[in-house]
Amino acid sequence: MSDGAADEQVVMAVDDTRCIGGGQCELLAPDVFEVDDDTGIAAVTAPGLLDRVTALELLDRCPSGAISFAQPAP
Amino acid sequence: MSTGAGNGAALAPRSPDVTSSSVYADGVPYDRFAEMRATPGLVWHPYGEDGFWAVTRHEEIRLVSRQPEIYSSAVGHTNLWDLEADALEARRSLIDTDAPDHTRLRRLVARAFTPKNIRRWEHTVRSITGQLLDEFIDAGEGDWVESVAAPLPIRVILTLLGVPVEDSAYLVELSNHLVEGTTDRPTLAADAYGNTTDPRLLPFNSPASHALFTYGEQLGDQRRAEPQDDLVTMLVQAADDGDRLRPEEYRNLFHILVFAGNETTRTAITHGVMALADHPEQWQRVLDDRSLVEPAVEEILRWSTPVLHMRRTTTGPTELAGTAIEGGQKVVMWYASGNRDEAVFDDPTAFDVGRVDNPHQAFGGGGPHLCLGAFLARLELIVLLQEMADRGLRLRRTGDAVRVPSNFVNGVLSVPMAVVA
Numbered sequence A: 001m002s003d004g005a006a007d008e009q010v011v012m013a014v015d016d017t018r019c020i021g022g023g024q025c026e027l028l029a030p031d032v033f034e035v036d037d038d039t040g041i042a043a044v045t046a047p048g049l050l051d052r053v054t055a056l057e058l059l060d061r062c063p064s065g066a067i068s069f070a071q072p073a074p
Numbered sequence B: 001m002s003t004g005a006g007n008g009a010a011l012a013p014r015s016p017d018v019t020s021s022s023v024y025a026d027g028v029p030y031d032r033f034a035e036m037r038a039t040p041g042l043v044w045h046p047y048g049e050d051g052f053w054a055v056t057r058h059e060e061i062r063l064v065s066r067q068p069e070i071y072s073s074a075v076g077h078t079n080l081w082d083l084e085a086d087a088l089e090a091r092r093s094l095i096d097t098d099a100p101d102h103t104r105l106r107r108l109v110a111r112a113f114t115p116k117n118i119r120r121w122e123h124t125v126r127s128i129t130g131q132l133l134d135e136f137i138d139a140g141e142g143d144w145v146e147s148v149a150a151p152l153p154i155r156v157i158l159t160l161l162g163v164p165v166e167d168s169a170y171l172v173e174l175s176n177h178l179v180e181g182t183t184d185r186p187t188l189a190a191d192a193y194g195n196t197t198d199p200r201l202l203p204f205n206s207p208a209s210h211a212l213f214t215y216g217e218q219l220g221d222q223r224r225a226e227p228q229d230d231l232v233t234m235l236v237q238a239a240d241d242g243d244r245l246r247p248e249e250y251r252n253l254f255h256i257l258v259f260a261g262n263e264t265t266r267t268a269i270t271h272g273v274m275a276l277a278d279h280p281e282q283w284q285r286v287l288d289d290r291s292l293v294e295p296a297v298e299e300i301l302r303w304s305t306p307v308l309h310m311r312r313t314t315t316g317p318t319e320l321a322g323t324a325i326e327g328g329q330k331v332v333m334w335y336a337s338g339n340r341d342e343a344v345f346d347d348p349t350a351f352d353v354g355r356v357d358n359p360h361q362a363f364g365g366g367g368p369h370l371c372l373g374a375f376l377a378r379l380e381l382i383v384l385l386q387e388m389a390d391r392g393l394r395l396r397r398t399g400d401a402v403r404v405p406s407n408f409v410n411g412v413l414s415v416p417m418a419v420v421a
């Protein structure tokens, strides 16, 4: 993992069975995540691209462990 | 088990006993926690007939918080003492629930507490805060807890819930009785407020909980008839929407929302302002540079750690910090200790409003139970410091703080303060 360049883009995913809808992701990356007002679950708004540094910080901040790397960006 | 000052691991309690409520009347036993952090592995701490594993380092508090499958909130209780099964069931709320029930309940309220939605309340928080500060400045001195720290959070949460202003005095009274219920001091008579439920089955063993339930139900009925843009309306709509929220879940949620943010935020506001009065050079830095308000708030949260610990119970055998833990054992995370962990914080005993890297655990160590109200509490503290700075308000202590004798909350009952002319 440490060999990835800091500006490398990664694609993120949210596990909707774990998400508790607290919105830490929306706060840190508003262009990528949005908590749905009706379901209280975060969704990745297309295309879910994020730089690796922010992505790693988010993995740490998401309290429920709902966020993961979907796939490395092409 | 040996009692001498021997090989470290599994030796406790040395003095003072960190579970003794009276110890906290003189302050958090930080030195004892430092000893436990320095002890390899986990420390087994006797408690009642049994005991618990004391988790005192930042790293392991994080690990326990983030593995709810192993460290359960639903088994036993999330406080040190166990509840009997019927009491636990009757009181069950967000805090003592595991997934999937926890996820369902938490999502119902989470939307209202996202940073984005909390920001909508800034104006309301600002006007409540400004009014309380102006009253304090006019008086020139007084008990900071009674004048500002206590009324501020309760007025804010009641506004969010949609409780009419004219009822807030009654709810403040109930909330104060619940705070009493967390200490060793005697509380209300069992039949107070027309209570007929066995107090054992009520949160904090308090008849005030019965009164709060009744109030919540009545307000819920009103909102069902006439929906408003408030939290109670949101909850009753969820309750009416099939099986999303059962009636007893509604009243437990209403109860926790009224209570959870009060004593805690009050404590942060009190310790924070005491720290700023005791370290006037730190407050001067904030006055000179408003960009320090937010880091100052995080430092106040670290410094005050309003909730001293939370407990989990293992669902099976596991291992932590090289220590083997059996299934069904209590594991207690001491946030007050994690927030002074020298492995994470530079100079942890210094109060530094400019602290840059500050991953404090005042709201818990992460994981699904991370404080629901974290952004609301932050907003209240940020607005408070901004409004104090706008008024050029400097405070000094004119007497000693009277602390709550509790091993669970780092509370302050009263502290006299005066405006520095």
Ligand code: HEM
Residues within 6 Å of the ligand: B065, B094, B095, B096, B106, B157, B256, B257, B260, B261, B262, B264, B265, B268, B305, B306, B307, B310, B335, B362, B363, B364, B365, B366, B367, B368, B369, B370, B371, B372, B373, B374, B376, B377
């Ligand atoms: C400075 C103020 C506050 C502090 C220090 C604080 C601290 C905490 C802590 C330590 C937890 C347990 C975390 C865990 O078990 O992992 C918690 C949970 C909780 N807090 Fe706060 N809190 C504060 C303010 C608030 C406010 C304003 C509310 C308003 C509604 C609130 C509502 C809750 C609720 C509902 C829970 C249970 C969450 C769950 O189990 O899912 N708190 N808080």
Ligand code: SF4
Residues within 6 Å of the ligand: A014, A018, A019, A020, A021, A022, A023, A024, A025, A026, A033, A035, A041, A042, A061, A062, A063, A064, A065, A066, A067
């Ligand atoms: S941070 Fe995690 S739990 Fe919170 S809303 Fe985003 S995905 Fe859900």
